[in-house]
Amino acid sequence: MKTIHKIFTVAILLFISGGTIVGCSSTKNNYTAATDVQEEFKMEKSGAQMWGEACNRCHLAPSPADYNDTDWSTISLHMRVRANLAENEIAKIETFLKSAN
Amino acid sequence: MIVGFGHITYGQTYNNFETDSVTASQPFKPSKTQFMIRGYGHTGLNFMNTEGEKESSYVGSAFAPIFLFKHSDRLMFEAELEFGLEDNELEVGLEYADVMYILNKNMTVRAGKFLLPFGTFMERLHPAWINRLPTTPLGYGHDGIAPSSGIGVELRGAFDLGGPKLNYAVYSTNGPRLKDGSLEPEEAGMLMFQNFEDNNTSKAFGGRIGLLPFADSSTEIGFSTYSTSKVGTTDSEYENTGAFLYAFDFAFIKQIPAIGGFIDIKGQYNNSDIDDATYIEIEDDIEEEYTFDNKSDSFYAQLSYRPTMASNDFLKKLELVGRYSNLNTPEGAEWEEQSDQYAFGLNYWLTWRSVIKVAYQTTDSVGGHDGGGTANGFFMHWAIGF
Missing domain, CATH: 2.40.160.10 (Porin)
Known part of the structure; x- marks a missing residue:
C-alpha cells in the first residue's frame, strides 16, 4: 500500500505542478497563419446541439425560457465546473440558452 | 431680476433630471456580480417489508438549497445545504462549500x-x-x-x-x-x-x-x-x-x-x-x-x-x-x-x-x-x- 501511495502521490504532484506551469504560462498563439485557414472550413456543432448532448448526460436538458440571461451566465459557470465541460462547449451552450429564452 | 435670471442662466445644468440615470438607463442591467439560489427537494411515501416486518411512512421533505455567488467570470463560490428529517430529528448537512477559480x-x-x-x-x-x-x-x-x-x-x-x-x-x-x-x-x-x-x-x-x-x-x-x-x-x-x-x-x-x-x-x-x-x-x-x-x-x-x-x-x-x-x-x-x-x-x-x-x-x-x-x-x- 505504501509503495502504491508513494507512486500515486508523486504522479499527482508532478501532474499538478506541470499543469500549473502550463496553465499559468503565456497563452499567446505565436503560430496563427495555418489555424486561421483551418477554422474557416471547420464544421462545428451548434450550441443547441451541444445543449441537447451535454445536459442530457446527467439530467433532462433545461428549458431556456426558465431563466434569464443573468441566471444562465451563473448557471453556466457552475455547470462548467460541476460537469467538467470543455470551455468551447459551455460557451456555445450559454450563447444558445441566452438566445432562446 | 438681472441677478436672478443670470443666476439661473449660468447655473449648472448637467443634473437637470431629463438625462438622469434612472430614466436613461436600461430597465434591467445585469452586474458582473451575481447571487443565485438553486437546489432541489423531494418528498414521498415508503412501504418496507423486511423479513415480514412491515412499515410505511411518509418520508420528510428533504430540502437542499444551493447557493451560487458569481464574483466574476472566473471566480465563483458555491455551497449546498441539506435539510432532512431522520429518526424524528432535523438533520442539517453541508454537502459542499467551495470556491473555484478558472485559471484558463x-x-x-x-x-x-x-x-x-x-x-x-x-x-x-x-x-x-x-x-x-x-x-x-x-x-x-x-x-x-x-x-x-x-x-x-x-x-x-x-x-x-x-x-x-x-x-x-x-x-x-x-x-x-x-x-x-x-x-x-x-x-x-x-x-x-x-x-x-x-x-x-x-x-x-x-x-x-x-x-x-x-x-x-x-x-x-x-x-x-x-x-x-x-x-x-x-x-x-x-x-x-x-x-x-x-x-x-x-x-x-x-x-x-x-x-x-x-x-x-x-x-x-x-x-x-x-x-x-x-x-x-x-x-x-x-x-x-x-x-x-x-x-x-x-x-x-x-x-x-x-x-x-x-x-x-x-x-x-x-x-x-x-x-x-x-x-x-x-x-x-x-x-x-x-x-x-x-x-x-x-x-x-x-x-x-x-x-x-x-x-x-x-x-x-x-x-x-x-x-x-x-x-x-x-x-x-x-x-x-x-
Whole structure:
C-alpha cells in the first residue's frame, strides 16, 4: 500500500505542478497563419446541439425560457465546473440558452 | 431680476433630471456580480417489508438549497445545504462549500469542501431530481465504501479533442479516518470519509480521468483512484494503516430513432483495499483480537428508457428504469455483508426538473447491520429541482 501511495502521490504532484506551469504560462498563439485557414472550413456543432448532448448526460436538458440571461451566465459557470465541460462547449451552450429564452 | 435670471442662466445644468440615470438607463442591467439560489427537494411515501416486518411512512421533505455567488467570470463560490428529517430529528448537512477559480480554458482550481469525482454517481447523479430512482445503489451513502466529498484542493478541466473530449480532476483532501472499533465495535475497519479535521499528517490524493470517445458525447468511460498512506489517528496503533480505492464508470445516453426515444445506461464499479489491521471484539467480557482481509467492492448498472418520440404527449413524459446493484464487504469483519439489489421504476416527468417516481426494490443480504434476509420496498416520490 505504501509503495502504491508513494507512486500515486508523486504522479499527482508532478501532474499538478506541470499543469500549473502550463496553465499559468503565456497563452499567446505565436503560430496563427495555418489555424486561421483551418477554422474557416471547420464544421462545428451548434450550441443547441451541444445543449441537447451535454445536459442530457446527467439530467433532462433545461428549458431556456426558465431563466434569464443573468441566471444562465451563473448557471453556466457552475455547470462548467460541476460537469467538467470543455470551455468551447459551455460557451456555445450559454450563447444558445441566452438566445432562446 | 438681472441677478436672478443670470443666476439661473449660468447655473449648472448637467443634473437637470431629463438625462438622469434612472430614466436613461436600461430597465434591467445585469452586474458582473451575481447571487443565485438553486437546489432541489423531494418528498414521498415508503412501504418496507423486511423479513415480514412491515412499515410505511411518509418520508420528510428533504430540502437542499444551493447557493451560487458569481464574483466574476472566473471566480465563483458555491455551497449546498441539506435539510432532512431522520429518526424524528432535523438533520442539517453541508454537502459542499467551495470556491473555484478558472485559471484558463483547460484548468479550474477548487478549494474547500467539494464533491469528489470518484466515479460519477455521487458527484453528478445523486440529487433526487437527477437520480432516476428514489433510492441510491448499494455501496453509497451511510456506511458506503465510496467517498462522496472531502475537504481540500482540486484541479480539474476538460479538453475538446476535435470531436472526442477528455476531462480530468486531481485533488488532495484530508482523507478518510479508520473506525478502530472503540466507539462502534461492529464497524471496526470501516472508513469514515467525513474527516473534517485530519486525524494524521498524511493527505489523501485522488483523481479521475474521463473520456468521451465519440463526437456526439453519447459515451463516457472514466477511471478514478483515491489513495492515502495513513487513515489511523496519529500515535495510535492504526496510524500507518493505508487505503487504496479505485472506480470505473460508464455512461451511454442517446436518442435512438429505431426505438423511438432516449436510452440511458449508467454503471460504476468501486473497489476499496485497506491495509489489514488487528481489531478487538468483546464477547462475554473477554477481549479477543481478530483480523481480516479488508477488501470491499460494489457495483451498479442502470438502464432507463424515455419514449420521447412517441406521438402521445403522456407517453413522451414517461420513463422506465431498472437497476441492479451489489455490495461485498470483507469476510470476517463485523460488518461483513453480501447483498444484491434489484430496483424497477416508472417515472413521470412533469417538467424537465420535476418528476414523480414510483418504484419497487428488493434486496437480498447475507450479514450486514440487520443480519441479512430479504427486504422489499415500494416507493412513491416527488422530486423537484429549482
